Amino acid sequence: MLSHAILLALVGSAHANAVELTKSNFKELVTDSGKGAFVKFLAPWCGHCKSMKPAWDQLGSEYASSSSVVIGDADCTASGKDLCEEYEVRGYPTIKYFNAETGPKGTDYSGGRSFDDLKKFVSESLEIKCLKDDTSGCSEKEVEFLNKWKDKEAADIKAQLDRLSKMSAGSMKPDLKKWLVQRQNILKQL
Numbered sequence: 001m002l003s004h005a006i007l008l009a010l011v012g013s014a015h016a017n018a019v020e021l022t023k024s025n026f027k028e029l030v031t032d033s034g035k036g037a038f039v040k041f042l043a044p045w046c047g048h049c050k051s052m053k054p055a056w057d058q059l060g061s062e063y064a065s066s067s068s069v070v071i072g073d074a075d076c077t078a079s080g081k082d083l084c085e086e087y088e089v090r091g092y093p094t095i096k097y098f099n100a101e102t103g104p105k106g107t108d109y110s111g112g113r114s115f116d117d118l119k120k121f122v123s124e125s126l127e128i129k130c131l132k133d134d135t136s137g138c139s140e141k142e143v144e145f146l147n148k149w150k151d152k153e154a155a156d157i158k159a160q161l162d163r164l165s166k167m168s169a170g171s172m173k174p175d176l177k178k179w180l181v182q183r184q185n186i187l188k189q190l
Contacts, residue, residue, distance in 0.1 A: 017056075017057035017058070017059075017060030017061045017064065017071075018057065018059075018060035018071045018072055018073040019060070019071065019072040019073070020072070020073055020075075021039060021072040021074040021083070022074070022079065022080060022083065023079070023080070023082055023086075026074070026083055029070055029072065030070060030072065030098050031098060031104040033070060034185070034188030034189060035066075035067075035068050035069055035128070036068060036069050036070070036097070036098065036099040036122070036125070036126025036127060036128060037069070037070040037071075037072060037097065037098040037099070037106075037126070038059070038069070038070070038071050038072070038095070038096075038097050038098075038109070038118070038121075038122055038126060039072045039073075039074055039095065039096050039097070039098065039106070040052075040056055040072070040073050040074070040093045040094075040095050041074045041076050041084050041087065041089040041092065041093060041094040041095070041096070042073060042075060042076060042092050042093045043075070043076050043077050043092045044075065044077065046092040046093065048092065048093060049093045052093065052113045054115075055113060055114055055115040055118060056071070056073075056118070058115045059071050059115060059118045059119060059122065062119060063122065066127070067131060067133070068126075068127055068128035068131065068185075069122055069126050069127050069128075071122075074087075076089055076092065087105070087106065094108065095108070095109040096108055096109060097109050097121075097125065097126060099125070099126055099181070100168070100180075100181040100184040100185060100188075101168075101177070101181050103168075109121065128185045128189075130142040130143075130146070130182065130186060131189065132146060132150065132186070132189040132190060139182075141179075142182055145182075145183055145186055146186050149186065149187060150190060157187050157190050160187055161184060161187050161188070164180055164184050164187070165184070167180060168180055168181075168184070
């Protein structure tokens with residue numbers, strides 16, 4: 001009986017590779033976290049969801065301790081139905097990504113579903129390279145911006161984030177958009 005309980009515990013921990021997202025924690029962990037997020041909206045009975053589970057779980061393990069990326073699962077059955085309706089999930093799995101460029105509604109991911117494809121996408125599109133606690137991934141321009149803002153009051157940082165958010169709604173050249181997103185990512189860490 002004890003070995004059965006241990007087996008169940010091990011099987012349960014195999015599911016803990018991606019963060020379990022619900023209506024009550026989605027905003028905190030995804031849209032308001034300041035992190036890039038990669039979310040798989042799923043139904044447990046779905047064959048395609050089951051077939052991509054090993055790669056998704058490996059991705060979740062890879063980024064489990066990341067300070068800039070969240071890999072999450074949102075179960076669209078039972079209590080998760082409202083969350084999935086809110087994000088216009090029409091089929092399973094639906095994979096969406098969230099970052100400063102996509103805003104709180106996210107954008108559908110349509111790339112490959114192998115571990116290598118998923119990891120490449122996260123690394124290139126979601127992982128924040130410039131971190132306040134480790135500036136080795138920052139450009140000189142980002143370091144200057146970080147140093148300028150790191151000792152500012154929370155209200156000043158919020159005002160700057162609001163200003164940048166309004167600017168992001170407008171049309172701009174790709175390099176300016178990239179710099180705007182980099183500044184948002186830095187400010188969200190402060």
